Amino acid sequence: MTPDARLDWRAPHPSELHQTVGSLRRGPGDPAYLTAPDRSVWRATRMAEGPATMRLSQRGADEFRCEAWGPGAAAAVASAPELLGARDDTARFEPRLPELVEAHRRNPGFRVPRSGRVLEALVPAILEQKVITLQAHDSWRVLLRRFGEPAPGPTPRPMLVPPSAEGWRMIPSWEWHRAGVDPQRSRAIVRVAALAERVEEAAGMTSADALARLTALPGVGPWTAAEVAQRALGDADAVSVGDYHLANFVGHALEGRDMSDEEMLAALAPWAGQRYRVIRLLGLAGHRGRPRRGPRMPFVDHRAR
Incomplete structure (x- = not known):
């Protein structure tokens, strides 16, 4: 075709x-x-x-x-x-550190993407707030299968285009519930969809202004804004502060110990402007972060509430 x-x-x-x-x-x-x-x-x-x-x-x-x-x-x-x-x-x-030098050398093709589609990155980021990733991905699949639009073209399997801003706004409360999305996250998505024009304007702003615009939206904090910046805005410096695992991942990769968010940011300070790249390269170098000794973040089934 x-x-x-x-x-x-x-x-x-x-x-x-x-x-x-x-x-x-x-x-x-x-x-x-x-x-x-x-x-x-x-x-x-x-x-x-x-x-x-x-x-x-x-x-x-x-x-x-x-x-x-x-x-x-x-x-x-x-x-x-x-x-x-x-x-x-x-x-x-x-890179500064030998292992980052090696990871950068071995992965010269890693680049930070810039889709320019801000709402498209923002909705799944909100779905991932305060739940395990598998649960958020399940909600994303359910919502697209119910409200997505068939993708044009000869796709190898049927694919779906995410809903428009109006489409996200029109999803009934019970459908969010069926998809395992609690009222706090569903309200945040509906609210940012109602502000879609202002949301998409972030793609034409500087990184600092874009993050300020995003975090001014209801239900969007620094973690969510950083997740969007890494995908939609091509921001090689965006750090997902507040992530459940990230500070300890960086702490064990760089210093072999647990870290708070503040300690993580201090440890990443020598790479200001490139901190997200450093985090990705640490992962490409094979670091898995803190050994798992404590409980995992629990799966919360909002459909049972």
Whole structure:
């Protein structure tokens, strides 16, 4: 099936498709994200012009092709370079520690993506507030299967485009409940969807202004804003302060001990401007953080309430 739009793009630096865009996937069963057997990435998204399905394929160390279908196809392919890290320049990054030097050397294609679709990143980030990741991913799947729009194009399996801002606003309270989403998170999503125009404006702001805009939204704190900045805004410095595991992950990776959020930020201070990159590289270096000795964060079934 001939795509509605296509772009061949050569990156100005080494780039690796899956390391770069993999953070956009919300769990292995995400109806809006698919890795095909040929290693291409299919992504269902909603551009300002309408729904689109993107097929991203890597054709060389720095060569990519983006094909797209649907009303938003032209805008989708135009956004592909930034999605693949075109804005992410590592020239000023100083790894400093030997293991970061090695991780950076071994993973030259890791880039911080910039989708530019702020609400699309914000809704699943709110779903992930104060629950385990598997639970949030399950809610995302249920909601998209119930309220998503069939993705255009010859997708390898049926895919779904996330709802529009109006679509999120119109979901009844009992459907949030059936998806395992408590009233606090569902109200936050409905409220930010009602402010969609102001939400999307964050994509054109500086990092500091964008984070200020996001954290001024009801139900959006520093953790949620950072999660959005890492995916929609291409922010290589955004640290998810308040994460259940992150401070101890960084603490054990850098100093072999538990850390508070304040201690984590102090430890990451030498890499100001690149702190999210450092965290990702620590993961790519094989660090798993603190050995699990205590209880995991509990699964809370809001459908039983």
